[in-house]
Amino acid sequence: MTQVAINESGNILVLDHNREQFRFHAVWLRDNAWDTETRSPSNGQRLIALRDIDPKVQISAAAVEGTTLKITFSPENKDVDYSIDWLIANAYDRPRVSEKGWLADSIETWDAMLNENVPSADFNHIASDPSAKRAWLESVARYGFGKLSGGPAEDQALMKVVQLFGFVRETNYGRHFEVRTEVNPTNLAFTGLGLQAHTDNPYRDPVPTIQVLYCLESSAAGGENMVVDGFKAAMRLKNENSAWFDVLSRYCAKFEYAGEKGVALTSRRPMIELAPDGELIAVRFNNRSAAAITDVPFEDMALYYEAYRRLGEIIDDTAMEVTFRLEPGECFIVDNTRVLHARKAYSGTGSRWLQGCYADKDGLLSTLASLQSSVQEAAE
Template sequence: MLRQVTHTDRIVTLDYANGATARFHAVWLRDNALDPTTRAPGNGQRLITIGDIPAGLSIGAAALAGDALSVTFLPENKTVTFPADWLAAHAYDRDHDHPIGWTAPGITTWESAIAAPGGDWTAVHTNPAAKRDWLAAVAEFGFARLTGGPAEPGALLKVADLFGYVRETNYGRYFEVRTEVNPTNLAYTGLGLQAHTDNPYRDPVPTLQILYCLENSAEGGDSIVVDGFRAAERLRDANPEGFALLAGYPARFEYRGSDGVCLRARRPMIELSPDGQLVAIRFNNRSSAPFVDIPFDKMEAYYAAYRQLAEFIDDPAMGVAFKLEPGESFIVDNTRVLHARTGYSGAGSRWLQGCYADKDGLLSTLAAMEATAPEAAE
């Protein structure tokens, strides 16, 4: 609750009943005014440009209006009200320093001791609360299982329909993961696969991957997931210089498949935002192209950091393993969580289908559900 408001011609200072203080600049308040001539009532999009705000903008008055702030801007002589809770949620007068490699609020990094999050097929398709919890698990942990689904080809598309759309690639709307005589990708063999993120040679990469089981009677073929953010945290803590090398220089990735397909990307293995937040992990030994963007005198240290990151990723204490049964699936945040599989024999059969989707659709669906049912999210 607001207790007091003071202002100069450029800055408003709010004192809260809990002792907190927050300052807001006049130009920021005017740009974020909530009135219908500044923001479209239906979708909240801004109706003014930065050039529409007077260069000589100042604050003519600022006062409490119940548990809200009322501000009059000059020379427009425009008065706007801001709810106190909205201002508190958007306060920027705070410490902006973060440790390198920090993670955003709402993200929980993990190792093998985690209880794998998941949901039931029927529940997530019929119960909004179950669907919301499943989506929230993907957002927080970067992966979640789904059990009890139909063991029928194409069912994975119904998983994507829960939150968004399939992202079609050169592999099609979805692809088959089973042994092929002349495979175009090592995923289509019975070989074990090191934990990796998919398609690092794309720009942008698909941000979600769904793998759906139709048959799995072969010996082996267990699925494994590893939190790449946790591996990056371990590298940062053990070898900050090596962490900085993998974050500071781009790796190169390449894939040459069927005729007409040659995909290339140049991105760091550990991607950080300008303020040091962990944004993405790209790790895929099979698709790595020669590294040519690291200075000569740093190359050996770069490879040492690369090796150390791989050791953390391969550490059995990091991975969560499970064997999918027909009708079961899992989804991973492909910018964060690596997936792997153990090798499997020719006896029996293993048939999965996979597809890609985009995380913005999942996060949008989750945010909309939480906004319309806040009491259920508590």
């Protein structure tokens, strides 16, 4: 049962749907009209600007017909049809989450218990079956990382992985980079040392949001890969001491990298980043690339370092880590705004050769949304 009403001034519409009530402003409804004069039928982009809408726009009439809401706007005397389902899905008259650090329902945090169920798939399967690719990308979006096996053990095979969902992001390291022992390396990642769990390139703005690491050789002892859910670590810190969470989200850390001639990268961002409404949207943690912290006032610096130290201890806790070994033809991808990755030290005998590259999460999420939309359209 759906009913509609208009307030006396005509600037608010009230929609009663399945015993829930939603209010919409006239200007919002007019701005979100989907008629062919307002939106391009071919790409859905707006054909008008807000300046083209009368600032005193009102609703002069509204009626429900089946699953459609019909509205007449004045002073244009313009009729527009709306899908009621679309209006409910996009309703903004809802209770707001006020707690800092909230997460979207599509995100699931994890710890070492996920070792029993690492989100994995076969490369050839997801390359040939859209439904399998959709399921794998859904897991990557939910957990922030995913593993692939069965790929070719050949130079730059990782490019084929990126082509499954997006585009390579080129950096000063090139379109891809080698991860193996080098003499006089420009980065600690290219040695046999173990690495603390970290997010990559926090000194970039914007930071690469997807990283791919692809194994080509793996006969050296050790070198297991580890991942840690930065969102889980941040929420654990918050539960232990909300002041620690607040100080790391309130002030910017500074990150820098100048390990190559002609390169001097710097960025200022909080280690725990929140959206204006308190949503937890990113974690940046990389001790190797941390510069002097200067954005924290004197009276909060001691607390900041307490929080920084404790966050590092949580990240280092083995109860937080998922560990796996990559064999030739296997790879994993991580959401670099959320999941920290690391590796254990490996020996000087044998060989260990991985290739890595960066991509961006918008491509992955776009591919996923397109696949989900295709499934929905087929069901209809």
